[in-house]
Amino acid sequence: MGRPRTFDIEQALEAALAVFWRKGYEGASYADLVEATGVERPALYSAFGNKEALFLRALERYNAHYGSYVWKAIELETSRQVAQRVLEGAVELSTRFDDRTGCFGINGGVAGSDDSEASRRALIKWRADGEAVLRERFERAKREGDLPNDVDPSVLAAYLLTIAHGVAVQAKAGFPREKLSAIARQALSAWPGK
Amino acid sequence: MGRPRTFDIEQALEAALAVFWRKGYEGASYADLVEATGVERPALYSAFGNKEALFLRALERYNAHYGSYVWKAIELETSRQVAQRVLEGAVELSTRFDDRTGCFGINGGVAGSDDSEASRRALIKWRADGEAVLRERFERAKREGDLPNDVDPSVLAAYLLTIAHGVAVQAKAGFPREKLSAIARQALSAWPGK
């Protein structure tokens, strides 16, 4: 019972996600969030908790709705295909929306005040999770002979995500997609194995 | 004439630079700056102008005192040596200080509120300047036959800085120097030419 909600909670979350994606955690104010979602402050608090909780919910949604290309990529046949798909995905996602270029996980917070340390830690953990998934995939590739014996899967995974993060920074700076694609191709030429 | 300054202006600037390096533009408050510099607010305003001007002065100093490795690297003999030195420099600088890992130009501001747009634009321009210097160097290398004819110097320059930016993000996340070096070596294995 009780008065029913007048807004769609997933729709509001998506709008909040877009704000955080564009402005980062600290750069996004409740005035921005209210304007983007069309939901008043107290309603946001009652639906999502405080700003940090809302940000984490947004990260969760970003991971499920936008970051899924990594989880799909690791199912490809060869490590090179995986690497290529990951970089393609990073370029595509970083330039998909003109009003929020780059990556939520990078824009969200690289540096900031001590107050927002928790949100940055959450993003770091999120990126580390992605790296772990790739590392495991490349360990398998090594066992299967897809990658030579002298490579370090953890370095390859870290290398790949380093490119992805760099691409995200460049995208946020306004680099066009074609340029980012050329960068990704260049990075791929460093890939060991076939 | 008049009452003499009781603090060293370059020393205060260096302390402010360290704060911006660590917390970014928006994350750095005047409370932080006063504590780090040991200089009261009105004195900071009278010496440097407002926050934006102080940040730009800090960027200037960062460029001269810490970012100079790029300008030195382009004097090396081959493009590969240049690329190697740039990445080595990025890794070293990103991990030189434990209390301000990463790069001033990245930490300073990737995303944020609209109020700090100007500072982000300044950083984007700074990074673009570095890229232009490298591009010109690689154009020369191409003319001299140090780089093959089918490469695009602007892609190589952008590629190199994309790695550097990615490395900076990883360093800010706490990656150890050794890991970043391994990433840099991996990136270098994609370098065309000898």
Next chain:
DNA sequence: CTCATTACATAATGATCGTTATGAAACTGG
């Protein structure tokens, strides 16, 4: 219809933001 419950919009909370007004303190030239 009444009541308990939930969500609503308005507006206020204390804290902190960047910035500056204020007046005393410390120096130099006359």
Next chain:
DNA sequence: CCAGTTTCATAACGATCATTATGTAATGAG
């Protein structure tokens, strides 16, 4: 020694920050 100038520290400015108290509107259950 005094007048003029600059810096000093204290404290305040309005604006905005995240968060919430308040009272009304809208529902379902009894």
